[in-house]
Amino acid sequence: xxxxxxxxxxxxxxxxxxxxxxxxxxxxxxxxxxxxxxxxxxxxxxxxxxxxxxxxxxxxxxxxxxxxxxxxxxxxxxxxxxxxxxxxxxxxxxxxxxxxxxxxxxxxxxxxxxxxxxxxxxxxxxxxxxxxxxxxxxxxxxxxxxxxxxxxxxxxxxxxxxxxxxxxxxxxxxxxxxxxxxxxxxxxxxxxxxxxxxxxxxxxxxxxxxxxxxxxxxxxxxxxxxxxxxxxxxxxxxxxxxxxxxxxxxxxxxxxxxxxxxxxxxxxxxxxxxxxxxxxxxxxxxxxxxxxxxxxxxxxxxxxxxxxxxxxxxxxxxxxxxxxxxxxxxxxxxxxxxxxxxxxxxxxxxxxxxxxxxxxxxxxxxxxxx
Amino acid sequence: xxxxxxxxxxxxxxxxxxxxxxxxxxxxxxxxxxxxxxxxxxxxxxxxxxxxxxxxxxxxxxxxxxxxxxxxxxxxxxxxxxxxxxxxxxxxxxxxxxxxxxxxxxxxxxxxxxxxxxxxxxxxxxxxxxxxxxxxxxx
Amino acid sequence: xxxxxxxxxxxxxxxxxxxxxxxxxxxxxxxxxxxxxxxxxxxxxxxxxxxxxxxxxxxxxxxxxxxxxxxxxxxxxxxxxxxxxxxxxxxxxxxxxxxxxxxxxxxxxxxxxxxxxxxxxxxxxxxxxxxxxxxxxxxxxxxxxxxxxxxxxxxxxxxxxxxxxxxxxxxxxxxxxxxxxxxxxxxxxxxxxxxxxxxxxxxxxxxxxxxxxxxxxxxxxxxxxxxxxxxxxxxxxxxxxxxxxxxxxxxxxxxxxxxxxxxxxxxxxxxxxxxxxxxxxxxxxxxxxxxxxxxxxxxxxxxxxxxxxxxxxxxxxxxxxxxxxxxxxxxxxxxxxxxxxxxxxxxxxxxxx
Numbered sequence: 001x002x003x004x005x006x007x008x009x010x011x012x013x014x015x016x017x018x019x020x021x022x023x024x025x026x027x028x029x030x031x032x033x034x035x036x037x038x039x040x041x042x043x044x045x046x047x048x049x050x051x052x053x054x055x056x057x058x059x060x061x062x063x064x065x066x067x068x069x070x071x072x073x074x075x076x077x078x079x080x081x082x083x084x085x086x087x088x089x090x091x092x093x094x095x096x097x098x099x100x101x102x103x104x105x106x107x108x109x110x111x112x113x114x115x116x117x118x119x120x121x122x123x124x125x126x127x128x129x130x131x132x133x134x135x136x137x138x139x140x141x142x143x144x145x146x147x148x149x150x151x152x153x154x155x156x157x158x159x160x161x162x163x164x165x166x167x168x169x170x171x172x173x174x175x176x177x178x179x180x181x182x183x184x185x186x187x188x189x190x191x192x193x194x195x196x197x198x199x200x201x202x203x204x205x206x207x208x209x210x211x212x213x214x215x216x217x218x219x220x221x222x223x224x225x226x227x228x229x230x231x232x233x234x235x236x237x238x239x240x241x242x243x244x245x246x247x248x249x250x251x252x253x254x255x256x257x258x259x260x261x262x263x264x265x266x267x268x269x270x271x272x273x274x275x276x277x278x279x280x281x282x283x284x285x286x287x288x289x290x291x292x293x294x295x296x297x298x299x300x301x302x303x304x305x306x307x308x309x310x311x312x313x314x315x316x317x318x319x320x321x322x323x324x325x326x327x328x329x330x331x332x333x334x335x336x337x338x339x340x341x342x343x344x345x346x347x348x349x350x351x352x353x354x355x356x357x358x359x360x361x362x363x364x365x366x367x368x369x370x
Numbered sequence: 371x372x373x374x375x376x377x378x379x380x381x382x383x384x385x386x387x388x389x390x391x392x393x394x395x396x397x398x399x400x401x402x403x404x405x406x407x408x409x410x411x412x413x414x415x416x417x418x419x420x421x422x423x424x425x426x427x428x429x430x431x432x433x434x435x436x437x438x439x440x441x442x443x444x445x446x447x448x449x450x451x452x453x454x455x456x457x458x459x460x461x462x463x464x465x466x467x468x469x470x471x472x473x474x475x476x477x478x479x480x481x482x483x484x485x486x487x488x489x490x491x492x493x494x495x496x497x498x499x500x501x502x503x504x505x506x507x508x509x
Numbered sequence: 510x511x512x513x514x515x516x517x518x519x520x521x522x523x524x525x526x527x528x529x530x531x532x533x534x535x536x537x538x539x540x541x542x543x544x545x546x547x548x549x550x551x552x553x554x555x556x557x558x559x560x561x562x563x564x565x566x567x568x569x570x571x572x573x574x575x576x577x578x579x580x581x582x583x584x585x586x587x588x589x590x591x592x593x594x595x596x597x598x599x600x601x602x603x604x605x606x607x608x609x610x611x612x613x614x615x616x617x618x619x620x621x622x623x624x625x626x627x628x629x630x631x632x633x634x635x636x637x638x639x640x641x642x643x644x645x646x647x648x649x650x651x652x653x654x655x656x657x658x659x660x661x662x663x664x665x666x667x668x669x670x671x672x673x674x675x676x677x678x679x680x681x682x683x684x685x686x687x688x689x690x691x692x693x694x695x696x697x698x699x700x701x702x703x704x705x706x707x708x709x710x711x712x713x714x715x716x717x718x719x720x721x722x723x724x725x726x727x728x729x730x731x732x733x734x735x736x737x738x739x740x741x742x743x744x745x746x747x748x749x750x751x752x753x754x755x756x757x758x759x760x761x762x763x764x765x766x767x768x769x770x771x772x773x774x775x776x777x778x779x780x781x782x783x784x785x786x787x788x789x790x791x792x793x794x795x796x797x798x799x800x801x802x803x804x805x806x807x808x809x810x811x812x813x814x815x816x817x818x819x820x821x822x823x824x825x826x827x828x829x830x831x832x833x834x835x836x837x838x839x840x841x842x843x844x845x846x847x848x849x850x851x852x853x854x855x856x857x858x859x860x861x862x
Contacts, residue, residue: 069775071768071771179711182710182711182713182714182718186434212706212710212711213709214709215705215725217669217670217673217674217729218705220732220733220736221674222737222776225674225733225736227768227772228732228736228768229728229729230709232709233708233710235725236725237710239718239722240713243717244714245434248434249434261764263764264757266801266806267724267757267799268724268757270756270801271721271724271757271799275717277415277452278453279559279715279720280454280463280464281454283717284430284431284437285433287430307763308763308766312759315809315813416836416837417836419567422566423566424566447566449565449566
């Protein structure tokens with residue numbers, strides 16, 4: 001099955017562009033989700049299976065993406081019996097095969113972070129991990145997964161990482177960009193410690209249901225504002241992670257921003273560097289320019305590319321000051337680009353292109369041999 | 371290099387400073403625990419009168435949440451943007467090699483050395499206080 | 510010492526209330542309220558600044574008044590040595606965000622009368638923003654209608670951390686009044702009443718984060734004003750972002766345009782791409798100017814903004830993050846562009862002779 005995208009005037013096929021180099025492609029942002037909450041039932045202990053049933057819980061899927069919005073899913077990615085991203089065969093046919101993807105890093109969030117009952121949250125996180133491992137990761141060797149944790153209870157979140165961390169199919173731990181506290185907060189450090197212990201990355205994804213307004217001036221009216229506003233939420237998390245000293249304390253923990261956009265990063269680095277020069281006494285553990293810390297520790301999945309044209313994008317890449325930060329991503333099944341050729345910056349030198357398509361991901365994640 | 375007498379030693383007690391004018395240049399002379407240091411009074415960043423900034427200690431950390439406070443009185447914070455400079459070297463904390471303020475050698479001399487061009491202070495008080503010791507800046 | 514440079518307009522100077530300054534301007538009822546209760550604005554959250562009152566260490570006047578609170582000292586330290594042709598005062602006071610709306614309105618009115626008497630009437634180089642109780646937009650509009658008569662007021666002053674995004678309809682009366690009087694709306698760094706956390710994940714720990722996060726508040730306001738269609742409703746509205754920086758603006762505009770293209774059905778009231786509203790209706794002031802390691806990158810940002818005609822110089826005197834008129838902009842600007850940034854754009858926007 002082939003997905004056709006409507007570009008400017010012509011239908012384009014959603015597939016790896018023919019002129020890309022023949023490197024092992026790593027797609028760092030692929031969304032998967034259960035067909036329904038029933039799919040998780042078999043992975044829940046009896047008490048929680050019963051709890052879900054007797055409470056009539058229909059779904060934990062967050063409503064951060066309006067379900068029918070044109071950004072949420074490309075045409076043709078919705079299986080008959082579930083939401084987009086819930087069918088492995090479709091994923092193979094639409095993504096892994098036509099893109100000749102060597103590795104796809106998937107994540108399934110499924111609203112666990114929005115649960116208020118910490119015991120239920122822990123049980124659900126565990127169920128999501130067991131479900132994705134059994135039904136996706138163990139079945140399709142091209143897939144890697146993300147550990148879902150209940151950050152509501154960081155100690156038990158760390159236990160969960162210790163439980164599934166030894167499974168090689170997991171490569172990162174997920175935290176929402178809209179979290180209960182800024183992600184640098186020491187509250188979360190047991191999670192980071194466990195992630196580093198197992199060689200997992202920390203992935204900050206575009207979502208979260210913790211309840212704070214998405215903007216620092218309150219909740220906006222439109223989904224467009226909210227989606228655009230996630231970039232500001234990511235900016236705040238970068239600031240928090242750096243200023244609280246997470247990269248200092250966990251130097252072997254890569255921080256991956258998933259679906260964050262990245263054209264905002266140079267200006268943020270300028271601002272943070274400037275402030276740090278005068279205010280660094282407040283955070284003396286930040287003993288280098290924040291931009292250096294960011295370049296060393298932060299990686300970003302490349303969709304969405306919020307730049308109007310290849311030339312402007314090239315300028316932004318120049319300002320990033322590193323060609324080891326961006327990682328190829330489709331954001332499947334979200335509809336981020338019409339022309340697959342635009343999924344990579346134009347005119348990257350061959351070595352930088354190879355890093356973008358897979359090399360940096362191999363350095364970031366425990367993927368084994370490329 | 372010319373020597374300029376800029377103050378008597380007791381005029382700048384430990385922890386204090388004096389801003390002087392030498393050859394049209396504004397210079398801050400600091401007494402840090404009995405030793406004298408002289409820095410150009412212009413921040414290399416934006417031109418503020420650096421030597422009028424706050425003197426404090428150096429804050430460092432071994433790990434997030436741990437604070438070490440040492441060298442009290444040896445760190446000069448620019449009155450504008452708070453950039454920190456080591457009074458004893460003129461080097462900034464965050465970029466010691468490239469971001470630094472000109473520092474000058476200082477000595478303490480029993481009498482104004484022979485032949486120096488008099489600084490702003492000495493002309494009036496020299497004759498009445500010949501036995502005092504002087505702070506000399508070499509520019 | 511002023512070097513040779515084009516006429517300078519400083520678009521962000523802070524005149525500061527000194528203790529008791531408002532007493533002569535407050536009606537008795539509110540003077541008594543003030544004496545009996547006092548103000549409440551910030552909900553107890555605060556981040557101690559890098560310096561007392563966030564001021565330059567050298568900006569404390571010998572008179573004992575707070576930094577920015579002594580006109581003679583401001584002249585001697587700032588207006589004269591930098592040869593400033595015009596300075597726009599943005600009085601930062603908690604008057605505008607008092608919890609009690611009537612008290613807020615009375616205080617704002619007093620602040621504006623104080624600005625006229627103590628600043629605008631005394632110093633012809635100064636202009637000012639009208640301080641308004643913006644969380645009660647009806648009262649704010651009344652104050653705009655009252656104060657706009659004085660020619661020294663050249664804009665309406667809001668603080669960026671509002672209770673709700675400024676594009677939301679409850680704020681409409683403020684923009685309506687500003688347009689009615691032909692005044693731009695200036696949105697300045699600061700504000701907040703402890704209601705909305707500084708980030709989408711709550712409150713960060715440090716002042717360096719608070720200060721850095723201000724740029725995200727500005728971004729949110731730009732998105733709100735554009736996407737809510739504020740500029741469709743008020744085609745004559747001009748908005749100035751003050752002390753928010755601008756390095757983030759191109760990226761934000763690209764992101765808005767890109768996702769608007771896919772989600773435009775949701776916001777059918779927009780007739781054009783978001784970038785066009787930004788280009789036509791938004792001005793920015795320079796301080797705290799971005800300092801990229803390669804100064805040419807700043808030229809790149811200006812190019813992405815479509816040129817320099819919406820960029821206006823500001824110092825933020827007397828605050829610690831002051832930008833020096835002769836040294837802040839390190840990029841090699843074309844001389845005409847430099848002249849526009851340093852003064853021309855502000856004179857055109859504010860109608861300064």
